[in-house]
Amino acid sequence: MTVSNSEVANSEVANSEVTNAAVFRSLYPRLTRTLSRPVGFFSNLGDHTTFYLRALRAMPHAAMRYPKEVVRLIAEISMGAGTLAMIGGTVAIVGFLTMAAGGTLAVQGYASLGNIGIEALTGFLAAFINVRISAPVVAGIGLAATFGAGVTAQLGAMRINEEVDALETMGINSVEYLVSTRLIAGLVAIAPLYSIAVILSFLASQFVTVALFGQSGGLYNHYFDTFLNPLDLLWSFMQAVAMAIAILLIHTYFGYFASGGPSGVGVAVGNAVRTSLIVVVSVTLLVSLAIYGSNGNFNLSG
Known part of the structure; x- marks a missing residue:
């Protein structure tokens, strides 16, 4: 040669x-x-995009091929697993957070509006801010801190224990089985979960205003019903779905590619939580700009 x-x-x-x-x-x-x-x-951005497209593209096939796994994950997302099922499920955590946020909003709103003699408009604040800002952001943070962090830890532990490689060796698409099924479960669970979160935020605001501060229930309900826009509720649900998809994609990526042993899994969880928190507030900002614009579709007169 x-x-x-x-x-x-x-x-x-x-x-x-x-x-x-x-x-x-x-x-x-x-x-x-x-x-x-x-x-x-x-x-790194290209790696994220490629992984997200693979996971989203495999969702229909994963729903048909692994229905039992999807059902199991829905239960795990909603109520938690093991000893945490009673106090650590996503429903309990997100419900408590939104309820606390709604009560805090009522306390601050009643006190601030009372300084200028219009505390009767506390119901307006509950209908306006809970739907557009408070409930979506708090629900997104709760989802990232509960199910999102758990997903990263689970996938990271599977990665360092070579369970992901074992799935690939058996001919199972690991992205489809581990990631796409979790995306489907998250999308199914987010609707009732967010409904509970919004309802609890409304009830907390009403309880604090009427029962603790002594405002007339009819007066509160009048302003609350007047300024509660059903279209805003619809957009709020769409915002929650967008945040849920973004959070699940981010956390599954960091967990799937975790490395460096147990300490590496901890680092991956921290990076995923930080990234998802930034995404939650960014989605809220972008959705608010896109839907409400500069005028906000709102008129206080009349």
């Missing part, structure tokens, strides 16, 4: 380029790190 002169020349050029790159990295390490950050950012 003979090697041509051109091949030898190309090999020498390639070796010299590699050597020059290594010398440059050793001489200017800080500059090299600075220049590589944009490349790493876009590479």
Whole structure:
């Protein structure tokens, strides 16, 4: 076997380029790190996008192939698993958070409006802020802190114990079985879960205003019913669904690609929670700008 002169020349050029790159990295390490950050950012973004598309594309097939797993995950999302089923389920945590947020809103709203003599409008605040801001954000945070963190820990433990590789060895699509099924379960569970969250926020605001502060129940209900827009409730549900999809995709990604042993799983959970919290408030901001715009579809007169 003979090697041509051109091949030898190309090999020498390639070796010299590699050597020059290594010398440059050793001489200017800080500059090299600075220049590589944009490349790493876009590479990481591409990895996220590819994984998300794979998981979303596999959802129909996962629903038909693994229905029992989907049902199990729905129960786990809603009520929790094991000893946490009574106090640690997503329903309990999200319900408590939204109820506390609704009560706090009533306390602050009644006191602030009372300073200018219009505490009767506390019902308006409950109908307006709970639906558009408070309930979606608090529900998203609760979902990220409960089911999202649990998903990251589960998938991370499976990854470091080589269970994901075992699934692939048996011919099972691990993304479809582990990720797509959880996405389906999250989408099914988010509707009743968010309904409970919104209802509890309404009840907490009404209880604090009427029972604790002594406002007339008829007066509260009048302003609450007047300013509660059913279309806002619909958009609020759509916002909750969008946040749920984003949270589940982020947490499954970090868990699926966790590495570094148990400490690596902890790092993955922390990174997933931080990222999902940023996404929750970002989705709220973008949805508010897209739906309500500058005027907010709101008129207080009359």
